[in-house]
Structures are given as structure tokens and as C-alpha cells.
Amino acid sequence: MTSRRERSSRITEDEINDLILKLHPLLQDSSSRCNTKVSTAKILKETCNYLKKLHKEVDDLSERLSQLLASGNVDEDTIRALLRR
Template structure:
């Protein structure tokens, strides 16, 4: 079996740009400062930072919920 991808399954540059644009729409505008157009690299870096901050927030809220539920059991 060949490791090459078939031509129909390759992602084009336009598709990548579309995906990056969609990612940028999901990130708060304040992450990019006053820059109207951020580079693909910066968009992906900010997306990673944003996802990490969301993960921390979920962890914090989960911990608070656990503490609240524990206090109700007492």
C-alpha cells in the first residue's frame, strides 16, 4: 500500500488559508492587538495559547465545583 495521499485528499493552500481564517475568528480579537491581519504563524501560536488558557479555566472551574459539592455533603 502506498504512503502517498491521493490527489483528491490533498489540502490546498487555499484550504489551509480558509482553516487558519476560521481559527482566527475563534480567538478573541484582543489576542492580536491592533494588527488587522496577523501572520499564520501568529494565529496558530495565539490559538495554542488560547486553548491552554481555556483548559486552565476548565480545570479551575472543575476544582471549584468539586469543592462546592464536597461542602454540600458535609
């Protein structure tokens, strides 16, 4: 028997579908395909790939910032330029 809390914390299929529909426009490349129907699996795969790309960018920026801080060649403009990439 499932507890009341477990039942209330479960997400329904309709809620999942709604979240997928909200997620699709947020993907970087989806704006060019906004009128075409894309499968849920493809949207989730694109989302995972996009998150991996963002994670790599954060790692690269962190590494670059660490190098700048270690070298002592850091000023406000350098940091701003790094964050604009």
C-alpha cells in the same frame, strides 16, 4: 504510491489558508486587530495560547465544583454563579 484514501484526506494549502482566515476572528484579542495582517504562525500561536487558557479555566471550574460538592454546600444558584465566571 499513495492510496486514493490518503490523497482524498489530505488538506490543501488553500484549505489551510481558508481555515486560518476563519480562525483569526474567533480569537479573543483579534477583534481589536481585525484590519491588520497577521501571520499564520501568530494566529496559530494565539490559538494555542487561548486553548491553554480555556483548558485552565475548565480545570479551575472543575476543581471548584468538586470542592463545593464535597462540602455539601451546593445549591442551584451557587452552581450558576460558578459557571458565569
